Amino acid sequence: MKKPRRTTQRIATRPTRRELFAYLVVVGRIAQGQELVTIPGKRALLLHNDRPEDLETPTGYFDSWLTPNEIFFVRQHLPRPKVEERTYRLALSGRVSREAQLTTADLRKLPQYTVPATLECTGNSRGLFRPRVTGVQWMRGAIGNAEWTGPRLSDVLKVAGADFNASYITANGADVGLAKTPDFIRSLPMDKALHPATLLALKMNRELIPDIHGFPARLVVPGWDGTSWVKWVTSLSVTNEADQGFFMNPAYRFPKHAVAPGTPANPGDLEVIKGMPVKSLIMSPSDQDRLKLAPTVLRGIAWAGEERISRVEISTDGGRRWRDALLSPQDLPFAWRLWTLSWTPPQEGYYTILSRATDTTGNVQPLVATWNPSGYLYNAIDQIGITVEKTI
Numbered sequence: 001m002k003k004p005r006r007t008t009q010r011i012a013t014r015p016t017r018r019e020l021f022a023y024l025v026v027v028g029r030i031a032q033g034q035e036l037v038t039i040p041g042k043r044a045l046l047l048h049n050d051r052p053e054d055l056e057t058p059t060g061y062f063d064s065w066l067t068p069n070e071i072f073f074v075r076q077h078l079p080r081p082k083v084e085e086r087t088y089r090l091a092l093s094g095r096v097s098r099e100a101q102l103t104t105a106d107l108r109k110l111p112q113y114t115v116p117a118t119l120e121c122t123g124n125s126r127g128l129f130r131p132r133v134t135g136v137q138w139m140r141g142a143i144g145n146a147e148w149t150g151p152r153l154s155d156v157l158k159v160a161g162a163d164f165n166a167s168y169i170t171a172n173g174a175d176v177g178l179a180k181t182p183d184f185i186r187s188l189p190m191d192k193a194l195h196p197a198t199l200l201a202l203k204m205n206r207e208l209i210p211d212i213h214g215f216p217a218r219l220v221v222p223g224w225d226g227t228s229w230v231k232w233v234t235s236l237s238v239t240n241e242a243d244q245g246f247f248m249n250p251a252y253r254f255p256k257h258a259v260a261p262g263t264p265a266n267p268g269d270l271e272v273i274k275g276m277p278v279k280s281l282i283m284s285p286s287d288q289d290r291l292k293l294a295p296t297v298l299r300g301i302a303w304a305g306e307e308r309i310s311r312v313e314i315s316t317d318g319g320r321r322w323r324d325a326l327l328s329p330q331d332l333p334f335a336w337r338l339w340t341l342s343w344t345p346p347q348e349g350y351y352t353i354l355s356r357a358t359d360t361t362g363n364v365q366p367l368v369a370t371w372n373p374s375g376y377l378y379n380a381i382d383q384i385g386i387t388v389e390k391t392i
Helices: 017-021 102-109 153-159
Strands: 025-027 035-040 046-048 055-056 090-094 100-102 113-120 145-148 168-173 184-188 199-203 218-220 233-239 253-255 269-271 280-284 290-292 296-303 309-315 337-343 349-359 380-391
Touching: 090 153, 100 153, 145 296, 153 199, 153 233, 184 296, 280 349, 280 380, 296 309, 309 337
Parallel strands: 090 233, 290 380
Antiparallel strands: 025 035, 035 046, 046 055, 090 100, 113 145, 145 199, 168 184, 168 233, 199 218, 253 269, 280 296, 296 337, 309 349, 349 380
């Protein structure tokens, strides 16, 4: 595996507090009736919730390998906290030789690395499951690909003399629940915490991480579900037991054995979600678009958790025939690849377009995603329908 590269520090201009906390302003609606909103520092995104903020990237925005911060999706479990850099401290505790309190200046003194990695909400595409499940009804846009920069998590833990023979690192952030809402705490197995690509990121796409994405420091756990990427990290504890709070158990667990759609899973058969599955998505055109009878370019993304994407195939006739798409030159673990396919519709009419991805270990995107009551890890062959009209 290619090691993440060392980078130098560059301080970006931060938006003002007033800009950061200005309320959502509605600017339009999409055809399905979902609000399209803008907030400071963002282009218009699809609104699922306003507090805590759950904002989805419209698929038409995905036209570059790196997803700009201004269009990156937002997923919050709890209301966004206000974290001031001057008072920020990261507490290191548990099985350590000396407890420590680190400032952002301390974190910046450690060697800095940059890792390109795709961040996907565990429930991305939940809205495509049938029968439907409860939860945020994400479609295709709870995903983004960025360059994350900061010290390796292992280097941060070394400051406190962490016991690397312990089993877990437990991370907590500055966000807190209201009333009886449980705190958002996640535990990470030690082997993943020590992976050289696992970072405590201070930057996102060469800029200081925006408040809405976890300023001043968030975990970057490449290839794993977005729930593992804890934001606004304020404490790291070295432990032999995983946290047993709500966001470790029962939330964010997946059945070891498939259940019949529409039926509950056995709690004893659930395991913590880790690596994400192979997946491709069609980003352009959009479902139910109307195109002219003329050459067009189909576009999308594909990624495979901790693996690399080796192939993306496209069918424009409902799966009878498949063609290989052209993949972007980036061939990295953890990060997506863009794909394109030039296509000229043979005649007017309705077309069903499919995409399926294969990773470097031979895993192929399935025809049907494994249904589960929480709507996690949807990765079925993607499908859209378009109408081609004769050019007048």
